[in-house]
Amino acid sequence: MRRCSRRSLLAGLSAGSLAGAAGCVAEPLTTGTNGETIQDQAGREVTLPETVDRVVGVGPGALRLVCHLGLASRVVAVEYPEHADDDWTPPYTLAHPEFRELRTAGPQHGGDAESIVEAAPDLIVAATETPERASQLQSRTGVPTLWVDQGDFADGRDSLYAAWRTVGKAVDRRERAEELVEFVTSTREELSTMTTDAGAHPSVFAGAVSHRGGQGVTATEVPFPPFAMLGIRSVAGELAPSGNGESGGTVKRTIAAERLLEWDPDTLFVNRANLAIVEAELPGSGLDELSAFRNGSVFGVHPQYYYEYNPSTMLANAYYVGSVVYPDAVDGVDPAAAADRVYRAFYGTELYDRLSDAFGPYGRIDL
Numbered sequence: 001m002r003r004c005s006r007r008s009l010l011a012g013l014s015a016g017s018l019a020g021a022a023g024c025v026a027e028p029l030t031t032g033t034n035g036e037t038i039q040d041q042a043g044r045e046v047t048l049p050e051t052v053d054r055v056v057g058v059g060p061g062a063l064r065l066v067c068h069l070g071l072a073s074r075v076v077a078v079e080y081p082e083h084a085d086d087d088w089t090p091p092y093t094l095a096h097p098e099f100r101e102l103r104t105a106g107p108q109h110g111g112d113a114e115s116i117v118e119a120a121p122d123l124i125v126a127a128t129e130t131p132e133r134a135s136q137l138q139s140r141t142g143v144p145t146l147w148v149d150q151g152d153f154a155d156g157r158d159s160l161y162a163a164w165r166t167v168g169k170a171v172d173r174r175e176r177a178e179e180l181v182e183f184v185t186s187t188r189e190e191l192s193t194m195t196t197d198a199g200a201h202p203s204v205f206a207g208a209v210s211h212r213g214g215q216g217v218t219a220t221e222v223p224f225p226p227f228a229m230l231g232i233r234s235v236a237g238e239l240a241p242s243g244n245g246e247s248g249g250t251v252k253r254t255i256a257a258e259r260l261l262e263w264d265p266d267t268l269f270v271n272r273a274n275l276a277i278v279e280a281e282l283p284g285s286g287l288d289e290l291s292a293f294r295n296g297s298v299f300g301v302h303p304q305y306y307y308e309y310n311p312s313t314m315l316a317n318a319y320y321v322g323s324v325v326y327p328d329a330v331d332g333v334d335p336a337a338a339a340d341r342v343y344r345a346f347y348g349t350e351l352y353d354r355l356s357d358a359f360g361p362y363g364r365i366d367l
Contacts, residue, residue, distance in 0.1 A: 061308030
């Protein structure tokens, strides 16, 4: 007699037909959890099935995190843009174009319960706005759901590490989670050490930082993670949480053009994904009078935010930023090769050329 899992039966019922549940054969069981109950990052107790072979990640950054842990082959559905948007090109989808062939788990920011049930996952990884939404999703789907919080790449890195470890425990990838933590820690230490005795640097500003969509040159983040990893202080440093009475993390702000003109940075880094916005806003804004524009000291980096932050791209960009700001201290480092080393560590493949095809390479930008 052929046997069907409860998840397969749910999928068949959701499709409106018992035919989908008849005669099905379970896939090979590869990951045993023995029905363990674990706590997610909100302290919710989640009882896992005996095996986790089919995974769905929903919410900002969830699928990226799943890919970091080497679980792409277990993903059975993705949110709509990851499935159907040809312009959706963060590193994790460039590394896994096969996601385009998967069924959709529903819209962004949490998917759709019915669509998820149709995919018959064993586990949902949910980076939803609140843990309560993860609980609701679990209730509506009947699928164990882990809530994850990736924090930020400044003082909130412990949340990212906890997210890797939580999901790693659920899918028997504990060693992989620790590899990721160690790689990030050692890479940040390497970047910091390279510039410890580098001395003074030109005044710098990071612009066109995405926040809820594309932004122009006056949109920034402080501390800008690549700057922070290299010990570089932005001209916008006074806006950082540690400098305005707040504590920890980073803050994104869009400042007045007049204020940026007053700061007048020598060197400007812009997100290449928003280059068209920057080009369109310059005429008549007065921003083209900035020293960085007049002196040809505007440099392009790859997008660090794409449905939450990309830790791999932040590390990769840091090598390039260091080569521009501290050319002597970072002498001998090929930023493209360094970027590929980072992407191999996160995704098992080189992605610098693919990101450059999508957004343009590291380099000086003429505006």
